[in-house]
Amino acid sequence: MSRLWRASPLTYGALLAAAFLSIFPIYWMFVVASRSSDAMGQVPPPVTPGGNLGANIARLFDNTDAYFLTGLINSAIVSTVVTASVVFFSTLAGFAFAKLRFRGRNALLLVIIATMMVPTQLGVIPLYMLMTKLNWNDRLPAVIVPALVTGFGVFMMRQYAGQAVSTELIEAARVDGCGTARIYWNVVLPALRPAAAVLGLLTFMTTWNDFLWPYAVLNDPENPTVQLSLRALSDGYYQDMSQVFTGTAIATLPLLLVFVLFGRQIIGGIMEGAVKA
Amino acid sequence: MSVQLDARPPVVPAATARPTRAHRLSRFDTRYSPYLYIAPFFLLFAVFGVYPLVYTFWVSLHDWDLLGSDHPFVGAENYTRLMADADFWHAVVNTLGIFVISTVPQLLAALWLANLLNRSLRARTGWRMAVLIPNVTSTAAVAIVFGVLFGREFGMVNWLLDLVGIDAVNWKSDRFASWVAISAMVDWRWTGYNALIFLAAMQAIPRDLYESAAIDGANRARQFWSITVPLLKPTIIFAVIISTIGGLQLFTEPRLFHSGTNPIRGGPLRESQTVTMYMFENAFAPHYNFGYGSAVAWLLFALIAVVAAVNVLIIRRLGGQTPGGRAAKGDLR
Numbered sequence: 006m007s008r009l010w011r012a013s014p015l016t017y018g019a020l021l022a023a024a025f026l027s028i029f030p031i032y033w034m035f036v037v038a039s040r041s042s043d044a045m046g047q048v049p050p051p052v053t054p055g056g057n058l059g060a061n062i063a064r065l066f067d068n069t070d071a072y073f074l075t076g077l078i079n080s081a082i083v084s085t086v087v088t089a090s091v092v093f094f095s096t097l098a099g100f101a102f103a104k105l106r107f108r109g110r111n112a113l114l115l116v117i118i119a120t121m122m123v124p125t126q127l128g129v130i131p132l133y134m135l136m137t138k139l140n141w142n143d144r145l146p147a148v149i150v151p152a153l154v155t156g157f158g159v160f161m162m163r164q165y166a167g168q169a170v171s172t173e174l175i176e177a178a179r180v181d182g183c184g185t186a187r188i189y190w191n192v193v194l195p196a197l198r199p200a201a202a203v204l205g206l207l208t209f210m211t212t213w214n215d216f217l218w219p220y221a222v223l224n225d226p227e228n229p230t231v232q233l234s235l236r237a238l239s240d241g242y243y244q245d246m247s248q249v250f251t252g253t254a255i256a257t258l259p260l261l262l263v264f265v266l267f268g269r270q271i272i273g274g275i276m277e278g279a280v281k282a
Numbered sequence: 283m284s285v286q287l288d289a290r291p292p293v294v295p296a297a298t299a300r301p302t303r304a305h306r307l308s309r310f311d312t313r314y315s316p317y318l319y320i321a322p323f324f325l326l327f328a329v330f331g332v333y334p335l336v337y338t339f340w341v342s343l344h345d346w347d348l349l350g351s352d353h354p355f356v357g358a359e360n361y362t363r364l365m366a367d368a369d370f371w372h373a374v375v376n377t378l379g380i381f382v383i384s385t386v387p388q389l390l391a392a393l394w395l396a397n398l399l400n401r402s403l404r405a406r407t408g409w410r411m412a413v414l415i416p417n418v419t420s421t422a423a424v425a426i427v428f429g430v431l432f433g434r435e436f437g438m439v440n441w442l443l444d445l446v447g448i449d450a451v452n453w454k455s456d457r458f459a460s461w462v463a464i465s466a467m468v469d470w471r472w473t474g475y476n477a478l479i480f481l482a483a484m485q486a487i488p489r490d491l492y493e494s495a496a497i498d499g500a501n502r503a504r505q506f507w508s509i510t511v512p513l514l515k516p517t518i519i520f521a522v523i524i525s526t527i528g529g530l531q532l533f534t535e536p537r538l539f540h541s542g543t544n545p546i547r548g549g550p551l552r553e554s555q556t557v558t559m560y561m562f563e564n565a566f567a568p569h570y571n572f573g574y575g576s577a578v579a580w581l582l583f584a585l586i587a588v589v590a591a592v593n594v595l596i597i598r599r600l601g602g603q604t605p606g607g608r609a610a611k612g613d614l615r
Contacts, residue, residue, distance in 0.1 A: 012401040020398055024412035027474060031419060033438075034427050045430070050438045094322045101319035105312075113320065120327060122523070124586055126531050126558070127579040128334025130565045130572050131341060135334065151330035154323045184308065185315040214420045216534040217558075221566055232422040239426045240541050246430060253423035264418045268411040271418070275475070276482035 031257065037250040045246045061251040070241055072227055073252060076234030080256075083149055083230060084212040090153040091208045092201050099162025100193045104170055105185070114163065120156035129221050136222055143225035148218060158204050161278060165200035166193065203274030206267055210260055231256045335583075342577040348570035360577035370578065372552055373560040374585065376461065380536070380554065381529040381589075384465035389521060391469070392476035393514075397506060399477065400484045410481075413474030425467060425538035429454075432463040432539075439463075454540065460554040467535045476521050483517040484510060519597050526590045530582065533558040557582045 033052070037044055040055035065073055101107070102114050132151065133142075141147040170193050178188050194201075219230045226237060235256055238249045264271065342360050346353035364370050395413060403409055416424070431438050432453035440450040453463045487510065495505050511518075536554045537545060546563045548555030555563075557578065565575025 010401045012398075012403050016398050016401055016403070020403075020409050020412075023395055023398075023474075024409065026470070027412055027416050030424065030427050030431065030470065031415065033431075034423070037430075045436050048436075048441065050436070050441060098320040098323050101316040105316040105319075107313070107316040110316075113324075117323070120331060122527065123331070123335065124527055124531055124583060125331045125335060126533075127561075127583050128331065128338055130561075130576050130579060131334035131337035132330065133566070134341075134572065135330075150326075154326045156323070156327070159320075159323055179312075182304075182308075184311050185319075186311075189319075210418055214422070216422050216538075220537075221562070224567075232420060235420075235422045235426060236538065239429070239538060240545060244541070249426060250430075253420070253426050257419050257423050260418050260420060261415075264411070264415060268414070269407055272407065272410050272414060272478060275414075275478050 031261070034250050034254050034257070037247055038254040040247055042245045042247045057247065058251070061247050062255070064245075065238075065248050065251045065255070068238070068248065070226070071234045071237045071252065072229055073231070073234045073238075073255075075227065076229045076231040077255070079145060079229065080213055080231040083145055083152075084209050086149050087152045087212045088205050088209045091155055091158045092205045094154050095158030095162045095204060096166075096194060096197050096201050097189060098159045099164075099166045100170070100189055100197070102159070102163040103166035104172065104175060104193070114160075117156045117159050121160065126217060129218060132218075133221055141222075143223055143228055145228075147222045148215070148230065151218070152212060152215075155208070158208065161204055161274075162197060162200060164278075166197060169200065170196045199270070200274070202267075203270050206263055206271055207274065210263065213260060338576045338579050341572050342574075342580055344573045346571075346573035346576075348572065353573065356573070360574050361581070363574070364577050364581060369552060369555075370557075370560060370581075373555050373557045376457075376548070376552070376554055377530055377532065377556045377558075377585075378589075379458075380461045380464050380468070380532060380556065381526070383461055384468040385522075385525050385529055387465075388469040388473050389476060389518070389525070391473050392480055392521075393511070393518075395473065395477035396480035396484055397510070399481050410478060413477055415474070416471045417475040419471075421471070421534045422538055424471065425535045428463065428467045428470075428535075429539045429541065432466075455549055455551070455553060457549075457551075457553040460536075460539070460549060464532075464536050464539055464554055467539070468529070468532070472525070476525075479521060480514060480517060483514050487513050515597065519594055522593045522597055523590050526593055527586055530586045530589060531558050532556045533562070557585070 036051060036054050038061060039058040040051055041057045044051050044055070065071070102110060102117075136142050136147045139146075141150075174192050175188055178192050183191070214232065215230070216232045216236075219233055220236065223229060223233060229237065235249075235252050238252045241249075343355060343357060344353045345356045345359070399406075399409060399413070430436075432440075434440065434450060434452050434454065437453070439453070443449075443451065451459050453459045491509050491513075492505055495509060500508065533556060536548050536556050537559055539554065540547075540549055546555075546559055546567075548559055561575050561578040561582065563569065564571050564578060569575075
């Protein structure tokens, strides 16, 4: 690390420009969210926060087209359940693939990797028909159940378990009479905790952001996810931009919060994943 | 993507003199519990991943809509109709156009950004977070914000263009301009992410390669193109494949970039309707023509496979011609 090239002022200048481009649209979203509805027509466009945030939030939650509060609650439910499930099943399967021996292991692992390359989004039409049959249309199970497992999660946990879980410890636990389930719970899961946390954060953010499938299957405007509430706001005939932006800002806030608190871990997870994949 | 497979000998359960019930139970446990642990993934994926994809093909061979009580088998009719469907080809051109003008600058900018980040920086994590932050924001929210930034009357982009004396651009209803605006949105989200992926790969390149190159008189730029880029090839291929799969299925950004009547068409004259949007328009509201929509889905699947393969070939060819790449690789082994 000590022999890295030194950064010149030019490097910092370029990075500063990149950081500005990255952050400005988010910042500006909060600016418009905190101003009155005529902010959009001003020349030059406003770039500093105003004092209207509270009023905008009140109007947003009163908006009878967006069902914004329902959207927030639904998104929280969906993201939490999906995250818990993905982390649980991925650590379980990742442990099995990394540390247990069974017939067909390598072939099945290749299947999992292949699933990561398949554009499953293209299966929305039969999935929609299936949900109609199950009578799940317009209801949260339709967006929760198909997301309960991911090939990415299993693969990521398998890669991490291979190096983080000590085989000797597993053998020692077996000699002491631990069953595989106890070993998973008492030995493997604690060792996987850092990677499982990153997987959980990434899954939460992806699920919170998901748009296409909820858009297809949740057609009841009174029962949206928060992203669908945003769509309802944005497609509205009469657009009050400060209210729309208040919506986008609130929908983005949980993600920003997670990122500010755990950004270091998320970056670590993405970069480690890149080297191993 | 290379996977290292573990090939250690099986763990033999401690042998006891007489097989007790507990012992048999534990044998059963070691032999079969792995299947139990991986079963949830395979079961759920079979039902909600594989089955829909395969069934899409079956549906595409039928005249099948939401309301019709029967759905007769029509063979390839949906596909032959699609081949002659000007709106479909229009969407294909839109998708490929947006894909090219977003992906090429995005990957180049990501390489450059990774190269900047791969220096001894103050506040390293801060810079990394700053470039990654677009990736964690909500896609729908960003699409709405960019829709306003690129507004014709009061958009900030047109205001900035006006400052330097360029006439207002009609970002929503000029075909090429709408491609550029949507590409800007995609690139804003993914450039930093790809930069971190490239940075991770750059950090794995041994420093002494650069030192010997410097002794041989290669300057910074030469080192970048002759050492860094060739050694990054596997990572670049990975990023290209992922961008292809994601980019050709583009939906949320163009869908929410447009508002007003019939936004699923991507503008009044379908200026930026992507193939996935066209699939949606046919398969769901207003038409609910599952058969035709499924045919669109399968052709998009084929398109993704072809474009991904072509891209990989192009990248392979490009990298293979760099003599420095070969030499550097030889050094590593």
